[in-house]
Amino acid sequence: MNQARLSDHAYAGIVEIINAQDLEVGARLPSEAALAERFGVSRAIVREALVRLASDGITEARRGAGSFVKSRPSQRLAAFMPATELPATLGSYEVRFVLEAEAARLAATRRTAQEMAYVEEGMERLREALLSSEPAHVEDMDLHRRIAQATGNPAFLIAFDALHGDVDKIMQAGVDISRSRPPEVIATMLREHEQIVAAIRAQDPEGAALAMRWHLWEGRRRLMP
Amino acid sequence: MNQARLSDHAYAGIVEIINAQDLEVGARLPSEAALAERFGVSRAIVREALVRLASDGITEARRGAGSFVKSRPSQRLAAFMPATELPATLGSYEVRFVLEAEAARLAATRRTAQEMAYVEEGMERLREALLSSEPAHVEDMDLHRRIAQATGNPAFLIAFDALHGDVDKIMQAGVDISRSRPPEVIATMLREHEQIVAAIRAQDPEGAALAMRWHLWEGRRRLMP
DNA sequence: TCCCGCAAAGCTGTTAGACAGGTTATAGCT
């Protein structure tokens, strides 16, 4: 791993100030200079942390006035709680069931020819990766992502990418397991994906949603029988 | 709106470099000094952008070596495409339908007494805010968030928070509209929320999901009749 | 010719100080 930047400490420190001092939404943070002194770093470092906090929607800076709390970070996990602490093998699947099944349904409904080609390309890559019996979790996730994209609705990608870390972890685990397993498992995974893509190709919304749900369900079972 | 920071331009500029020059994952970006010169800003600004890009998982900095592409941002919209450019009034709703309906269902299934109290508290705040005929979009969103939290599954919160910006924008618009509307609209919104909470209280999964879907559907209709 | 080692150049990480331009609070005047 990369060693932590000072601005990461500043980021965490500011979050802790908000939580520990129970700053309400709208409350003003200490000035950049004050924060710099408190953390024993330069103002530039504090600014790097504040820019991240602002882009994470936690704070908001008003020129000349100060930085203000925009939303309490107390339960905003994404930014600083590592994915390992989530009940990932179960938790993320629950969200993926509904999210990706709906994405598959919509992709089947209104994919353009171009989006379909993009999905097919992802399927082809996954096929090659699986048949070479190499770890294929990157290609796997990429195909799911392409399907989300084929909905034409960026909001699906936003939600998908937010879960990216967890999804990644799950698939990594899935690969580690399936690699030490008979090849029929790999063939099954391939078939499941092909059914999803086929339904999208055939513009069959219910079939696509069903195939996606089945695939995710089986995937979870493979992980924790 | 707040006027844009220079680091926002730098952020978008770097993203564009990656896309336009088709930099593969692992490719090296121009040095901070080079980027600063290209954008006509100081190195500090470029660093603020790079820290954000790194925290967004798009780039990775290696001390002494440079910054490298970690994942292609081509379609990672969340970070730099302003929510206004999304088909928010439609797009985000599509995701919220499935996501929040499922959250309501699960909340009804396995909420603890403590989580229920947390939801009730959010409902009470929303009631007060609506009855005082003040803008209540913060309380509105907060209640939805508490329901997502009552699932006990952090992944729902992650997905919810990812859509936070859009949801916020939608609700803001909703408030702006409903404030200039007859009070029966406000009463209706209140009733819809109360039905959702009541279903969760009664541990009625299907009722909760249905009420949530109805509420979101009506909410969208109120925005774009 | 090929390989190894070392030095130089380049890069990120961080600091200090400065100034422009905006906001807030205060002191003084009416």
Place this chain on the structure above:
DNA sequence: AGCTATAACCTGTCTAACAGCTTTGCGGGA
């Protein structure tokens, strides 16, 4: 008391510099 001007403070940005790490390239030895 109410208003206004001004001073104090804050964010946004720039410049210059240095520490520590990595890569490059050159030169010498085998």
